[in-house]
Amino acid sequence: MDVFVDQFDVILRGFWTTIRLTGLSATVALVLGTVLAAMRVAPAPPLRWAGATYVDLVRNTPLTLVFVLVVFGLPELGFQLSFFLRAAIALSIYTAAFVAEALRSGINAVQSGQAEAARAIGMTFGQTLREVVLPQAFRTVIPPLGNILIALTKNSAIAEAFGVVEATGTFDNLIRDYPESFWALFIGTASGYVVIVLAISGVLRVVERRSVVLR
Amino acid sequence: MRAGRFRALVAAAVALPLVLSGCGGDDDDAPTDVAKDTNFEAGTTMAKLNEAGSIKIGVKFDQPGLGYKKPGTDEPEGFDVEMAKIVAAKLGLEPGDIQWVETVSKNREPFLQNGTVDLVLATYSITDKRREVVGQAGPYYVTGQQLLVRKDDSSIKGPDDLGGKKVCSVTGSTSIKTVEEKYKAAPVPFATYTECVQQLLSNAVDAVTTDGSILLGYAAQQPDKLAVVGEPFSEERYGIGFKKGDSAMCTFLSDTIKGAIDDGAWKKAYDDTLGKGGGEATPPTVDPCS
Numbered sequence: 001m002d003v004f005v006d007q008f009d010v011i012l013r014g015f016w017t018t019i020r021l022t023g024l025s026a027t028v029a030l031v032l033g034t035v036l037a038a039m040r041v042a043p044a045p046p047l048r049w050a051g052a053t054y055v056d057l058v059r060n061t062p063l064t065l066v067f068v069l070v071v072f073g074l075p076e077l078g079f080q081l082s083f084f085l086r087a088a089i090a091l092s093i094y095t096a097a098f099v100a101e102a103l104r105s106g107i108n109a110v111q112s113g114q115a116e117a118a119r120a121i122g123m124t125f126g127q128t129l130r131e132v133v134l135p136q137a138f139r140t141v142i143p144p145l146g147n148i149l150i151a152l153t154k155n156s157a158i159a160e161a162f163g164v165v166e167a168t169g170t171f172d173n174l175i176r177d178y179p180e181s182f183w184a185l186f187i188g189t190a191s192g193y194v195v196i197v198l199a200i201s202g203v204l205r206v207v208e209r210r211s212v213v214l215r
Numbered sequence: 216m217r218a219g220r221f222r223a224l225v226a227a228a229v230a231l232p233l234v235l236s237g238c239g240g241d242d243d244d245a246p247t248d249v250a251k252d253t254n255f256e257a258g259t260t261m262a263k264l265n266e267a268g269s270i271k272i273g274v275k276f277d278q279p280g281l282g283y284k285k286p287g288t289d290e291p292e293g294f295d296v297e298m299a300k301i302v303a304a305k306l307g308l309e310p311g312d313i314q315w316v317e318t319v320s321k322n323r324e325p326f327l328q329n330g331t332v333d334l335v336l337a338t339y340s341i342t343d344k345r346r347e348v349v350g351q352a353g354p355y356y357v358t359g360q361q362l363l364v365r366k367d368d369s370s371i372k373g374p375d376d377l378g379g380k381k382v383c384s385v386t387g388s389t390s391i392k393t394v395e396e397k398y399k400a401a402p403v404p405f406a407t408y409t410e411c412v413q414q415l416l417s418n419a420v421d422a423v424t425t426d427g428s429i430l431l432g433y434a435a436q437q438p439d440k441l442a443v444v445g446e447p448f449s450e451e452r453y454g455i456g457f458k459k460g461d462s463a464m465c466t467f468l469s470d471t472i473k474g475a476i477d478d479g480a481w482k483k484a485y486d487d488t489l490g491k492g493g494g495e496a497t498p499p500t501v502d503p504c505s
Contacts, residue, residue: 072410072413072417075418075419076417080418080419083419160386160404161386161404161405161406163383163403163404163405163419163420165402165404169404172320172321172387173392175320175321175387176320176321176387176388176389177392178344179324179344179345179347179348179349180344180347
């Protein structure tokens, strides 16, 4: 247990990298996912096709492969980014596909009468989504989005194999140095992830309560 | 021929070569003669392994020259693997009786403690901290860390030039710890050395660090682009891991290593694997069993 006291700053630094990576990837994934969901329900067939293809391709690729593509492929295209940014890009691309599907299920849950009425009073597709449909879909999508964000937090551990020293990578290093404290370190690292996950679900619970629709 | 008989003949023609290739027998011969007249004290681990006729040995599968399993092959190869075969031969076991288990840096101690493997020969550096949890006999190989850099990058000539540079090595290895703590480099961990070399070639990192002989292998693959620089810094002493407290096993392993050094099996194992990249190695002095 002394290893925690001695190495607390190292462990904390690792978790801070995890939090930064998760936060950046979540933000980009939410934005990209919203755009993709809009594409999938758009009136223009090419947009629908593009959105569906992206989601099908990315959802069916294991995250590790996406990482390999981004981490080893981007330099070939000429982009020299830090490993942190490459990991964030890989995680964002992957998670955006899941966010898009969760948002699409929320959009489908809104009664079609809403969209029809919006069309009837002359709103464009963009205005319909922004002013009428998405605000109503928002409440429905909070649980699935919570799932996706929690999965993203745990997926960030894959970055340890691709040049980013985050919480799991720190755990590996500490095991090498303190092999006798294997279980203490394991439980400590796992608890750190649980804390992050509880924070995310706590925030989402507050958001859900705030967006109660009084009928 | 009727259709049915013809189809049966085709099936047999296809199946026969597959069956025959499986009946090839063992094509790796033991590096030393398998001991036929072993006489271990009853109750020792060596007697148990000898009677069981099989042994589980943990090796690396991803370190060329030491413990490397080419994709598509069944058995790993390398210096650690050859030393493992020498130990098994002394136990009276053929190379075919060895069950190779992949061990990585994290799971070497848990695997020894819970019996998933009987021995570990996986670039297992001897440290006092590890000796608190498992037994380590040896060393059977002593090496030093070196640096692999791009040939056109002349800013790094040795470990002292590493301050602030990005240096790649395998996650959780002692090499990455040394460059981070002693030479203030920015560590970039990857899963295998091959990936590190790819990052070096694409200019994402400035150097790759690990055991010099592994680096020489990579430099030999691309001599116009890569070079190994600097004198070896830090000493890595590879030991054979076994369950803690088994002092009979410690004596047996130490004697086996010394015997292999004396009768030339150690040198043959080295020349067949790490020595292929050119370079001599001096056999180490084995630690006494405490």
